[in-house]
Amino acid sequence: MKIICIGRNYVDHAKELNNPIPEKPIFFIKPDTALLRDNVFYIPPYSKEIHYELELVVKIKKVGKCINRKFAHKYYDEVSLGLDLTARDLQRECKEKGLPWEIAKGFDSSAPIGKWLQKGDLSTMDFTLTKNGETVQEGNPSQMLFDIDSLIEYVSQYITLKKGDLLFSGTPKGVGLMSKGDYFEAFLEGEKLINLRVK
Secondary structure, eight states, X not given: OOEEEEESOSHHHHHHTTOOOOSSOEEEEEOGGGEEOSSEEOOOTTOSOEEEOEEEEEEEOSOBSSOOGGGGGGGEEEEEEEEOOEEHHHHHHHHHTTOOOHHHHSSTTOEEBOOOXXXXXXXXXXXXXXXXXXXXXXEOGGGOSSOHHHHHHHHHHHSOXXXXXXXXXXXXXXXXXXXXXXXXXXXXXXXXXXXXXXX
16 A cells, blocks of 8 residues: 655645645655554654645545546545645755655654545535644645546556555645644544544
8 A cells, every 4th residue: 555645736735835836746655654543643753843734535446557537536435534744844954955855754654544434526525624623724625736536647647556545635725833732633524534632
């Protein structure tokens, strides 16, 4: 299983980090050890700036390569929410030196995942993240630069998708700092899928 993450898929998020708007999807990979199914995240000792990024996630259900967009919907039927945790200080250092930044994205437990639901109409699925009871992120797939099916088509040109792979589809604006003692809840269409304590 691999975790495929899409970057800068919401215009407002790209702008909040002063990044250019991409003309085609940007993706990177997290290892399976990044997956966190527990309700507790421990801030690692090597970063002082862990950021949360809430994302809609789909689970690939069969093997596919060079998938045409019109058939992409047949490759997933479960949806959830996930947090793409980022060591922003490490990422910034890597970018300044022109280095790859997997160290800032792929560290252990950097991909908390919620419970899975059957796929509905993705274009109407509002999702929300609260931090200590206050809403910090809100999104809807209709705001994406590249929709889920387009992402599957694009990624599968380069990487074979396998059953169980997860596609994190990008985060809306509102990303921010995690601190010890924080409590996060993530909702999809009003249903709580994630509750996460930070220690």
